[in-house]
Amino acid sequence: MNTRQAKPQLLSRRDLFQQISAGVGSAALLSLFNEDVFGAGDTLPSVPNHKPRARSVIHLFMNGGPSQMDLLDPKPELDRHHGEDYFERIAGEVEFPDAAGSLMRSPFKFAQHGECGMWVSELMPHLATQVDKIAQIRSLQTTNLTHEPALYKIHSGSEFTGRPSLGAWVSYGLGTENRNLPAYVVLDDPLGLPVNGVDNWKAGYLPPVHQGTRFRATGSPVLNLKPEFSEPDAVRKVERELIAKLDRIHRRDRPARPRLDARIASYELAARMQLAASDALDLNQETAETQRRYGIDQPVTESYGRRCLIARRLVERGVRFVQLFINSQIWDNHSNIGTALKDACDRTDKPTAALLDDLDQRGLLDETLVAWGGEMGRLPIAQLTGDKDPKKAGRDHNRNAINTWFAGGGIAGGFVHGATDDLGFSAVENKVSVPDWHATILHLLGLHHDELFIERNGLKERLTGVSPARVISEILA
Amino acid sequence: MFQKLHIPVIVWMVTANFATLPGVAGGDDASSSPDVFFEDAVASTVKSRCVSCHNARKQEGGVDLSTPAGIVAGGDAGVIVDRERFGESVLLERVVSGEMPPEGEPPLSANQILRFRRWIESGAKFRKPPRQKEISQHDVIPILLLRCTACHGTRRREGGLDLRTRESILKGGKSGPAVVPGNPDESLLLQRIHKEEMPPRRKLVSVSVKPMTASELKTVEVWIQNELPIAKHALADEANQRVKVTDEERGFWSFQPPRAVEVPSHAVTSSNPIDAFVASKLAERGLELVPKPERRTLMRRVGFALHGLPPSPESVDAFVADSSADSFKRLVDQLLGSPRYGERWARHWLDAAGYADSEGAQNEDRIRPHIWRYRDYVIRAFNVDKPYDQFLMEQIAGDELADYSDEDAITPEVYDNLVATGFLRTTPDRTFANITNFVPDRLEVIADEIQVFSSAVLGLTLQCARCHDHKFDPLSQRDYYSLTAIFKDAYDEHDWLKSQGPRTLPHVTTAERTAWKNEVQTIDKKIAALQKQVDTESDADKQAAFKKQIAELNSQKPPEPRIRALWSRGEPSPAYLLRRGNYLTPGELVAPNIPDALAPAGFTYEPLPPKSKQSGTGRRSALARWLTRPDHPLTARVIVNRIWKHHFGRGIVATVDNFGTTGERPSHPELLDWLATEFVRNGWSIKWLHRQILSSATWQQSSLIHHTDDSEDSAVSDDDRTSLLYGSPMRRMEAEVVRDSLLSLSGQLDLTPFGKPDSVTERPDGLVTSVRSKAGWRRSIYVLQRRTKIPTLLENFDSPQMGPNCLQRSESIVAPQALHLLNNGMVHELAGHFAARVVGRVGSDSQKQITEIWRLALSRHPTSEELREGSDSLTRLANHWRQVEGETDASAARKSLASFCHAIMNSAAFLYID
Secondary structure: OOOOOOOOOHHHHHHHHHHHHHOOOOOHHHHHHHHOOOHHHHHHOOOOOOOOOOOOEEEEOOOOOOOHHHHOOOHHHHHOOOOOHHHHHHHHHOOOHHHEEOOOOOOEEEEEOOOOOOEOOOOOOOOHHHHEEEEEEEEEEEOOOHHHHHHHHHOOOOOOOOOOOOOHHHHHHOOOOOOOOOOOEOOOOOOOOOOOOHHHHHHOOHHHHOOOOEOOOOOOOOOOOOOOOOOHHHHHHHHHHHHHHHHHHHHOOOOOOHHHHHHHHHHHHHHHHHHEEEEHOOOOHOHHHHHHHHOOOOHHHHHHHHHHHHHHHHHHHHOOEEEOOOOOOOOOEEOOHHHHHHHHHHHHHHHHHHHHHHHHOOOOOHEEEEEEOOOEEEEEOEEEOOOHHHHHOOEEEEEEOOEEEEEEEOOOOOEEEEEOOOOOOOOOEEEEEEHHHHHHHHHHHHOOOOOOOEEEEOEEEOOOOOOOOOOHHHHHH | OHHOOOOOHHHHHHHHHHHOOOOOOOOOOOOOOOOHHHHHHHHHHHHOOOOOOOOOOOOHHHOOOOHHHHHHHHHHOOOOOOOOHHOOOOOHHHHHHOOOOOOOOOOOHHHHHHHHHHHOOOOOOOOOOOOOOOOOOOHHHHHHHOOOOOOOOOOOOOOHOOOOOOOHHHHHHOOOOOOOOHHHHHOHHHHHHHHOOOOHHHHHOOOOOOOOOHHHHHHHHHHHOOOOOOOOOOOOHHOOOOOOOOOHHHHHHHHHHOOOOOOOOOOOOOOOHHHHHHHHHHOOOOOOOOOOOOOHHHHHHHHHHHHOOOOOOOHHHHHHHHOOOOOHHEEEEHHOOOOOHHHHHHHHHHHHOOOOEEEOOOOOOHHHHHHHHHHHHHHHHHHHOOHHHHHHHHHHHHHHHHHOOOOOOOOOOHHHHHHHHHHHHHHOOOOOOOHHHHHHHHHHHHHHHHHHHHHHOOEEEEEEEHOOOOOOOOOOHHHHHHHHOOOOOOOEEEEEOOOOOOHHHOOOOHHHHHHHHHHHHHHHHHHHHHHHHHHHHOOHHHHHHHHHHHHHHHHHHHOOOOOOOOOOOOOOOOEEEEEHHHOOOOOEEOOOOOOOHHHHOOOOOOOOOOOOOOOOOOOOHHHHHOOOOOOOOOOOHHHHHHHHHHHHHOOOOOOOOOOOOOEEEOOHHHHHHHHHHHHHHOOOHHHHHHHHHHOOOOOOOOOOOOOOOOOOOHHOHHHHHHOOOOOOOOOEEEEHHHHHHHHHHHEEEOOOOOOOOOEEEEEOOEEEEEOOEOEEEHHHHHHHOOOOOOOOOHHOOOOOOOOOOOOOOOOOOOHHHHHHHOOOOHHHHHHHHHHHHHHHHHHHOOHHHHHHHHHHHOOOOOHHHHHHHHHHHHHHHHHHHHHOOOOOHHHHHHHHHHHHHHHOOOOOOHEEEE
């Protein structure tokens, strides 16, 4: 059987060294170590379970729960029943019962776009030009209507903290293609962390090397990447040489200790990474035209545009999994949906569309899977503010219908999968679970969700857990 | 109004709503194919191929296929034949996948499998349908517990109504009996639910309750219609003839008590039995114990092992000079007698307990204000060598052991007993807010605590049995829920204490409480005096100044000291097995009990009468009493093995958290049993165990094994070497040891013990560090363990994420470690302090400085080669500062020595322990 027997990391690393430390020259040895110390981990030159359709993933995470019936899933019936009472029917599914109002139509206009004729709200004019590239899923459901558990669920498959994130699993399964950069890079917002903070990209019980590495869009991209004190280069050079000399003496007196070789290699990588990471993040290498397309020249899109462009540069360099976050929860529109949702779209729509277009033009889209979506959806009823002013209404959380899309590597563009009921409260056709969503991403990368596991406590732990998961084959190209 | 809309879409939507709730059928149409009956299609296959394991007596997986009733009843995992969603029928799934019959049995033929499919797809019909299982109070009570008793139960009796028992339902509340037996329509209970008045929709979140589902309502209705039938047996088990655990399963090595073993009469120079066990095994491979290393190496090793700090050069010199026969023994005694020992070893236990200073699970990651007392308790327990059996008793049932009824007479012992229960309050917990305090949220907390308990204390993967019988070990789902029932008087998902505030007790020692009261009183007096002045003062400015002083004084009032504890709440709800671990599908009632496979012959679990006046149930005391029996198969083995692992890098059982059938077998089973039995015989003393291990020639072997081509050693693989205990493993400092040692070297370690944790700060770029006290930085164990803000240095060196606990840390070698030690500002600053300290100790002679740096950081002298290289680098550094940067001699010397010290802090020789 084709099982990816994932042993505890140290053991197999030792085995590996055991085999090679005898005769292989030190250059080859070092190159192996390099991959080992930053990303490839146990699964060095990894063999996927089947032929991959995508080489990299860019996950555009929309924290807060974008409103499906205001963006990509128009509901004419909601217009017809606007103002009617509905709360009693869904009381158990409402976070703030005291603020629950009646059914509320979308304040935004929809139109059909692209050859496929996909419906897109007026809030996303740029995405509207790219709909032939995307497969929209209208029927994703999650298991909890509160942000934190729903975030843990979408990022790690479990509602609780402590499990490895999707990106960590991918890093664990496939490693990196660039030995100077981590396999899993997180581009968080300089304005602040998303809900659940750094938990979103933890490695849980996988080896810590698979944890997402935060790259900052400005300043030093990685923690401690550059010295936090001033020191002449010559002094630094002497000091590094001294460390290297002492380590070699120490190593020489301790034969058959591959961990010491790995440690020496990790110091060498540290030096190289400084260059590689700085280069990947140097947007001055991009033309003014490219920067403009991503909206970097405009204050409202500057920050997200920068991260989208960096994401492209990272996948170009072989980074396996890039995840983009936005500070706080701009999609959590409990009130003033008319303006708040528009603001969220204004910040993200243009850069997102530019990323798809740019990847496509550079021939990268075929091998890059782009995933867009949040951790939950929203309710068809209004959520009212204290003064019950309908103009300030927003929408409360909803775990029963989430709208999300994929584009790129292995995805059939211009496609809509699943459907919600006539008011948009719940998925009713072709429901997709979070494990299904995960399994689909793994599948496109050439991994089978049942065969990507780590033994822990005598259990095979998997991203998709014990519940059966299904690859959403309908959306595959 | 909604009712006016009589259009199909609405019906569709309501269905959709229910369909999303777990456990409610989605309504796939059964196909319209002709009837296929069990008796014709599959009965003979079932009889010949399934019933030998799935009969009334054996019931593998709780499944009895010998009668139609058994097939319909399903197993521990729930229904196995789902007539509505036939595709999800477990029976079909197992047969189609070839999982059943199990490996080793001939598989079913394609034709046989097809008949199973046809039968189930056509609705799983029987010619002689089994009698419907009668709905009893055991089907109804769990529903009422879930939907009603938050307001009509233990703590609240809205309308005078208590819905917890059949009797109290019949008695009813202020509006009369809740039900009319035989008449659902006239039953108040159902009327209120039907009208959607109950549970009140707008109050759902404030009491963390969801409305009853249609199928639940139907169940209650049928029960009332049938005049509230009572199940014949209180516990389903009583009627069940099932054999729970076979003798063969019970005979598994780790379920049997440790055996008294004879020490092998292997000729070794040491009198320590550990060496006899290890050497005789090595001899089988033609190997011998590796000789001891130099005394300095041994000293460094034992210093880090017991204190996690570099030993002082003076203590190393004294040990090297001490040629008496018992010098090592005295060294160990001295190290074990120091408070630094408890600070080092408590950390290992806190990993196992999943200790953290914050709630986690929610974005705000709220601080847990009082849990640090538990951390201090563990440190003190290690320092005074609290016997391990007592240590466990206190942590599992401290509240039941202590009489804490008089708040003003709390002794340190009573305080310790209460604080110790913090062990069961460590896991991530978001139940402090209403919206995240629903029953499933609570069940997650309970599940995590059970996992902490079973992995840390029992070394078993009991959590696997939450949703189904354990796949490999003889641990059933019943065992799991019986164990949770033991904790139910404190962890009751239907009577929940929110995390934070309500989880604390005021019972600190009388001395501490008095001191606190006095402090508050002193401030109150000052405030009262100022208040008088405010009242008599007419000048507005002066009055404002007094008021400001009052506000200032108020802010100085120390907060009330409290304990985060777990205690018996008196009236636990009945415990029901949750099929598939799902709270919406409760199964049979279970009684508190220990896992059957571990029960000694003739053992009956019975709650102990509590010692205190509090209304404890004595359930946890009985659990603790059983755990600490000298013949317990796991308790002593598990802890002995873990301590062994900390000393050797690998346990005698390598899977320290899994002593079950999928765990590894012990590499030295007799040694493990000898250690376990002697540990108990020596009063469960952990310090005894340290002495025994550290004084062995096994532990004292050198880590250097020189391979030569013709040496027989080369036949020994690295892995073998660890499992055979051939030579000592090389160790990398753990996260806390790295940080504490850097601080210690630079003279910046503040040794103030105990108390509130030191806070941490996060820079805009995400780097987390602890805040400096006046005297420096305290040991890492006293730094705030906020789940989302682990100090970056610790995190880089594999300080674990508690999910929910950690029994085996990983040891990674990654670039961020190098980057941190090379580039981080604080490490650089510490290097400067280290250099200044060296100058303070030996003056300005560079040879002496280098030697002193080696003595401080590496507990030895530099070799001539190291001295030469060091000297050369130091000269080059100083020359650069002087000649190129134009520094004065003094400044150049200072700066170059700081760089030199920085290099040592980065060296493998410092971070690795031989």
